[in-house]
Amino acid sequence: MKYANSNKLYIGGVWKDGQSEKLYENTNPYNGEVLSTIKLANKRDIDDAYNAASQAQKAWQQVDNAEKVAIFEKAIAHMESRFEDIVRLMIEESGSSIAKANAEVWGTIAILRDAITYPDKMQTEIYHSVIPDKENRVSRLPLGVVGVIAPWNFPLVLAMRSVAGAIATGNTVVLKPDSQTYIIGGSFIVEAFEAAGLPKGVLNLVVTDLEEVGDYFVEHPIPRLISFTGSTAAGKHIGTIATQNLKKVILELGGNNAFIVLDDADIEQAASAGAFGRFFHQGQICLSVNRIIVDRKIYPQYVEAFKEKVQKMKVGDPREEETFIGPLINRKQVDKVLELVQRSVSEGAKVEIEGKVEGNVISPFVLTDVTPEMAVSQNEVFGPVASIIPVDNEEEAIKVANASIFGLSGAVFSGSLDRGIRVADQIHTGMIHVNDQTINQEPHIPFGGEKSSGLGRFGGEFSFEEFTTVKWTSVQKQPRPFPF
Incomplete structure (x- = not known):
């Protein structure tokens, strides 16, 4: 053309x-x-x-x-x-x-x-x-x-x-x-x-x-x-x-955006939002969900709900109407994403869903039992890789979310709006969303980040x-x- x-x-x-x-x-x-x-x-x-x-x-x-x-x-x-x-x-x-x-x-x-x-x-x-x-x-x-x-x-x-x-x-x-x-x-x-x-x-x-x-x-x-x-x-x-x-x-x-799921969250809604926010445009967005931080009390249920959402995603030709995950921009980006996954698996991450590579297209990876020290937690992952981090309570969720040099976007899911807002106010970031995913932009609202x-x-x-x-x-x- x-x-x-x-x-x-x-x-x-x-x-x-x-x-x-x-x-x-x-x-x-x-x-x-x-x-x-x-x-x-x-x-x-x-x-x-x-x-x-x-x-x-x-x-x-x-x-x-x-x-x-x-x-x-x-x-x-x-x-x-x-x-x-x-x-x-x-x-x-x-x-x-x-x-x-x-x-x-x-x-x-x-x-x-x-x-x-x-x-x-x-x-x-x-x-x-x-x-x-x-x-x-x-x-x-x-x-x-x-x-x-x-x-x-x-x-x-x-x-x-x-x-x-x-x-x-x-x-x-x-x-x-x-x-x-x-x-x-x-x-x-x-x-x-x-x-x-x-x-x-x-x-x-x-x-x-x-x-x-x-x-x-x-x-x-x-x-x-x-x-x-x-x-x-x-x-x-x-x-x-x-x-x-x-x-x-x-x-x-860049962003290394935290998506916090508190113990009183609507698990199905938080799984839908997390999956969309992680995999939209193959995860090649500075606003993408990068670290999914989930309270241990609901961690198993959240992982299962999240996997169910991911398995419904169509991967492949972006010209087709139902395709949700298309190609990464180039092979260099593909290799960089795969290297971060391999490093994190060697550091102890569990592969719940293993992605496949065809050309520049990577189907979704879902990693669990991720810790804040792993490569996928420390780096902005510009590709279709979800990392789910378990935490013991709200205080640890806030601490883990803030343990990053980045501060662009974020999200908090809670059954209580007051609680969600209170937690959101403690995250060091330029933008954050309560009971929504991290990819949001409106032309009249301030858009930008803190820290790096x-x-x-x-x-x-x-x-x-x-x-x-x-x-x-x-x-x-x-x-x-x-x-x-």
Whole structure:
């Protein structure tokens, strides 16, 4: 299947070849089909993209709010008109199931609708002064140029939340999607805004090879903010470079999310939620359930209920309607997941359900008698592996949940809402859900983590804060006396 502009960069309003000598072959992770081949960007292309964004920024900032809103409305209409195409491409390029792809497109449109409200918030407010006849003006302003580095697992929505937030607040953008999903996470986003009439230079797209460009995208002197979504290791590196250059960062990083099942929980409901939260999109989500922590009083019953849910999951071709678990993004990820399982089994974990590997597809593993020290407990497992940890009581559940360098999402199941909320309040995480699974996102709610799970928040007024700055202008209306 061919896609328009799937082999081009987009710089200064022009679709063009990259200047690198390197080519990248974009393949379907399920069947290996070649989707496109692109000539990658080099450092000169990054320069061109940032320069184009810089040159366009002041004019874009001055564009009337109503015109900005109209562009966003047209971008939404374009995405809605191409909805089925986007879903199909997401399945083919990222291995998403049909349900996951549909959810991601709807989520992306919701983010665009929320961003429509940002232009009218770019206001100047008047504050009183302690100095006679002085007026204090505090203006909300764009930062300037924003560099966006987006991941492969939710390529469309996780790129759009930064692109939309930045553009709606008067910034211009250079977007660098993951090369494995650069069409859905880059080309389609550009296409939607181009069709909506976004001025040239406001949004630019580069696809790069890390070995060739290194840290140049982050080090570049033009961007004032780097928005990165990805692994904790990469995020720490990017954060270090950005802050050394006094750039602002938003980092949404890894998760090792705890799913606590207390002794008074509805076991069937907690098993359904845990299975969904662990295996949705093959477990390739920073928000996925990673550690299922269950009170020993109900541990055997929970394990049996959980296994029953897992055994109903269809595994295989993501193009088929009933498939719940499709391929991992590449063979490297498959090997990494299997290595974590093997290490944990050697450490004493019991295999309740043994997964099978076919190509990049892994059917579910379920491990029990897992301890907090095992490899699957200590690491974010980006694959279809469930780890169920027994604990003696509520206090131990809280202790185990907090025994992680991560703090992105979490969940607590209890028959008492008050108890569930009380336990949730004691978990050190940016987001947590009572009697629900860990994968939740709403466009107006703060999204982000604590500890090694990142810095900053996306969503609604919280995104608005991240992509803007404030400026104080004081106006002395009458001459002020001075002592000389």
